[in-house]
């Protein structure tokens with residue numbers, strides 16, 4: 001069984017973003033810290049658990065992006081992935097979900113993956129597209145919002161539960177190969193084992209130039225970046241911390257929300 | 261942008277999702293006065309569903325029918341919709357709600373018909389679509405560079421429009437043919453984690469990842485004990501980490517609540533969380549980040565570190581008594 005996990009590197013906190021007005025772009029400020037998209041941590045953990053259950057599976061971790069994303073691939077190796085693949089772009093140019101799905105498909109074709117795991121969405125922009133688009137490009141089946149999976153004994157199909165509104169679950173089974181977009185809470189991601197950390201330090205990442213892969217012309221273009229539609233509607237309570245506390249207590253008592 | 265506009269109406273258990281009527285408003289915002297409603301189901305249910313749509317919206321309806329559409333799967337939807345749209349020429353816009361099912365099939369549908377796909381759309385410009393970026397701090401105005409576009413529209417972004425002033429629209433039922441699927445749907449399981457205490461509470465003190473650790477749950481517990489009919493809520497992030505169990509989760513995949521007071525502590529205000537609490541009477545948020553999205557829905561905002569502010573608040577409240 002060969003499993004591919006798509007891992008995206010995201011910034012840790014949106015507080016470090018800077019809006020470059022002249023260029024009309026959002027850029028990363030100097031204090032930006034990057035890490036693995038949390039949904040991808042769950043996807044990777046699920047892949048590692050499948051490998052442990054089967055005994056003889058291989059887990060590859062792949063990320064598309066500039067050189068900085070190498071660190072996130074290495075993190076996947078520290079957690080236990082067997083092999084890291086870096087589809088390298090030159091700079092911080094923004095790739096759409098369409099581009100990224102085509103790049104991942106081109107890089108993974110011919111490698112015989114039985115199962116591809118992605119996160120249900122990237123925390124930064126929540127497009128939720130890369131997993132299902134990748135499935136469509138590869139001609140694989142796909143389920144999103146996966147909160148439970150169980151491979152059949154013969155390894156030909158996989159039973160999954162998709163989490164939907166209100167926490168209900170839709171139960172499906174899919175033929176392999178397929179793509180699953182994983183929802184958080186499916187498992188509890190592990191901490192890296194020391195032996196894996198040491199191995200990851202010296203492991204070679206397989207590097208593929210994004211420009212060497214064929215991607216169809218873009219489907220969309222960015223017209224402009226705008227501020228949020230709705231400004232702050234309420235009131236920000238000002239003063240020292242103690243004054244803020246007193247003001248809030250006063251407001252809550254006035255609305256008889258807090259007993260006097 | 262002219263051309264044809266289709267709305268895919270999603271339904272479960274014989275009922276349309278409420279977002280369906282919001283999509284009608286969205287279509288009009290995009291300049292399409294008379295979008296075509298579409299519904300997919302098995303032969304037994306299609307007539308009734310299609311007629312309900314025609315009555316409620318006054319718009320023309322296309323019902324796509326096949327035995328493979330008895331239960332939902334992305335594959336069933338895509339294999340039905342792709343042949344319908346693939347060879348159509350001219351400009352076509354297709355809208356579905358940004359729900360668990362909408363985002364399940366929309367990207368794959370777009371790939372099958374060489375369309376552009378734009379998800380979580382919350383507004384439309386002149387032939388463009390607008391969506392949030394970077395935790396709601398910015399918005400992007402995006403233009404489609406294909407004749408066909410598939411968009412998913414954020415629930416709640418548009419007011420519903422389901423009161424048809426005139427006559428019902430025309431209904432056309434199209435058999436989708438025999439399609440055998442490789443995905444098998446095995447039904448739905450009810451949520452395991454409903455929490456009646458939350459829906460009855462007058463005050464909900466809710467914890468987010470900003471708590472920093474499971475140990476700090478004691479801070480929100482302490483705060484909530486100041487209020488008589490109160491309960492503890494949480495974001496999914498808090499439940500995922502095991503700081504509170506999932507019965508406390510509020511949001512699109514958790515509980516929906518509307519208490520008189522919602523106190524959000526260390527919560528960023530992701531759309532999926534807001535979906536479960538935005539109708540609360542009064543929303544108060546405590547967050548260190550003055551630009552957090554939660555402050556855009558809060559009636560009162562306090563920019564402070566909750567680890568020091570909550571003890572101070574509790575202390576001053578008790579001292580005054």
Ligand SMILES: Cc1cc2nc3c(=O)[nH]c(=O)nc-3n(C[C@H](O)[C@H](O)[C@H](O)COP(=O)(O)OP(=O)(O)OC[C@H]3O[C@@H](n4cnc5c(N)ncnc54)[C@H](O)[C@@H]3O)c2cc1C
Pocket residue numbers: 006007008009025026027037039040062063064065094095096097100117118119120121122123124125126127128129130131220221222393
């Ligand atoms: C035309 C256009 C222009 C844009 N311009 C800007 C801009 O100027 N500035 C700006 O800041 N943003 C811009 N963006 C937004 C930026 O590209 C977003 O990061 C991205 O489009 C959002 O998709 P997502 O990462 O949320 O993917 P999702 O589809 O939500 O990701 C889901 C899953 O796919 C997998 N995945 C996603 N990406 C990767 C990857 N790189 N490698 C491996 N796996 C991956 C992961 O498993 C992830 O969990 C632009 C977007 C578009 C479409």
Ligand SMILES: Cc1cc2nc3c(=O)[nH]c(=O)nc-3n(C[C@H](O)[C@H](O)[C@H](O)COP(=O)(O)OP(=O)(O)OC[C@H]3O[C@@H](n4cnc5c(N)ncnc54)[C@H](O)[C@@H]3O)c2cc1C
Pocket residue numbers: 120121145467468469470471472494495496497498509510511512513514515525526527528529530531532533536546547548549552564565566567
């Ligand atoms: C399909 C789907 C369904 C989902 N359903 C739900 C759902 O039902 N409910 C839900 O909640 N989420 C849901 N989510 C997840 C959602 O997108 C967010 O990831 C989640 O709500 C974030 O939780 P948070 O606000 O606690 O964490 P974060 O977004 O990490 O925010 C933490 C906040 O705490 C602040 N903070 C940090 N330190 C402090 C401090 N010391 N004092 C004060 N403030 C501090 C930070 O500034 C930040 O704003 C869903 C996601 C998907 C993909």
